Amino acid sequence: MDPEIDLMDKNSSEDRMPDPELGEKKTPNRKDKFRTLLKGYWWLIVFPLFAIVVLYIGGYTGYQEGLIDRNNAELRDEAKSLLEQFNLGVEDLTAGRFDLARQRAEYVLSVDPDNEAAIGLLDLALEALNRPTLTPTLEVTPTITTPSPTPDLSSIESTFNEANAATERGDWDLALNLLIKLRAENPDYQANAVSNLMFRGLRNRGLDRILSGFLEQGIYDLSLAERFEPLDDQALSWRRSAEFYLFANSFVGLDWAQAYQWFSQLCGAAIWDSCYKFAISAHAYGDNLVATEDPCGAVVTYDESLITFFNEELIPTATEAAVLCMTATAPTPTETPTQELTLTLTPDITETPTPPDSDTPTPTATVTVTPDP
Numbered sequence: 001m002d003p004e005i006d007l008m009d010k011n012s013s014e015d016r017m018p019d020p021e022l023g024e025k026k027t028p029n030r031k032d033k034f035r036t037l038l039k040g041y042w043w044l045i046v047f048p049l050f051a052i053v054v055l056y057i058g059g060y061t062g063y064q065e066g067l068i069d070r071n072n073a074e075l076r077d078e079a080k081s082l083l084e085q086f087n088l089g090v091e092d093l094t095a096g097r098f099d100l101a102r103q104r105a106e107y108v109l110s111v112d113p114d115n116e117a118a119i120g121l122l123d124l125a126l127e128a129l130n131r132p133t134l135t136p137t138l139e140v141t142p143t144i145t146t147p148s149p150t151p152d153l154s155s156i157e158s159t160f161n162e163a164n165a166a167t168e169r170g171d172w173d174l175a176l177n178l179l180i181k182l183r184a185e186n187p188d189y190q191a192n193a194v195s196n197l198m199f200r201g202l203r204n205r206g207l208d209r210i211l212s213g214f215l216e217q218g219i220y221d222l223s224l225a226e227r228f229e230p231l232d233d234q235a236l237s238w239r240r241s242a243e244f245y246l247f248a249n250s251f252v253g254l255d256w257a258q259a260y261q262w263f264s265q266l267c268g269a270a271i272w273d274s275c276y277k278f279a280i281s282a283h284a285y286g287d288n289l290v291a292t293e294d295p296c297g298a299v300v301t302y303d304e305s306l307i308t309f310f311n312e313e314l315i316p317t318a319t320e321a322a323v324l325c326m327t328a329t330a331p332t333p334t335e336t337p338t339q340e341l342t343l344t345l346t347p348d349i350t351e352t353p354t355p356p357d358s359d360t361p362t363p364t365a366t367v368t369v370t371p372d373p
Helices: 003-013 030-040 043-094 098-111 116-130 153-168 172-185 191-211 215-225 233-249 256-269 274-291 295-308 314-329
Strands: 342-352 362-372
Touching (some): 043 098, 043 215, 172 191, 191 233, 233 256, 233 274, 274 314
Antiparallel strands (some): 342 362
């Protein structure tokens, strides 16, 4: 075979680089085609990824809010359960079931160790359990039967008189302790009078506790007193106010909008520290409004907080919210139309008489400016 022919075949079969001088164009390969396709349709890749990120963020936010709502519901259910056990323990204590009352108080304290009302219930139950009781003994012989010992009514009467005297001078704690002791030793001794004294002691102690700011203990005492006799209007009114305060206070730190709403009503009555709680709730609620791009609403709550309880540190924040509100509500500036003045030049040519020695007249031109409206 001819070597020249073989060399030409090889050159024709191999890929040749395009020669720019000859005007040859490069044939696009697969990589070039893919890059061109990627430049034209990049949004088909970016948009699904963006949608996935948005859906993930929204789902995560909703999940966190759901967890917060569930925790709040569990706390309310737990508080309701503890209050129910506490009330049942009080019933057991007044009915003489001291061991059961002790168990209920211990259960409440296992969940809420700082519950003062449950601590008091446990102390009363243990005191009643540890108090020695008179157990009659019968000695039976073939001929002689020993009678059971007679209760010492003088000691019981002395306890009753002492409890009555403590009630008259307003020593509710002593009176109630003596009456519980009396009922544990002899439940049938002057049952109506003892019940009346217990009602007075619980009613008055509960009212004193509520007025002193010990709301839970006061509500508890009034609930116990109501088991003996119906409460009067004054006691009912203060118990409702205390319950309403505790309801509003349950939203502090959890839902500032609700706390702001309910404490605004309590602050009008100026009871306990409701105005201070309203001020801090209004402050925190204003922060939430700013975060949700409602600075005008935050201005109102910040002002209410400062008027109710002056806080110098809040002034810069309130000022910034006011600036944001004015910026958001400012009208859109409009362009002032400009008037163009067009002048029209009108020449007024007049002839001036020439002197006698001149052959031709001399024209004089006067320009009059006429504005075009």
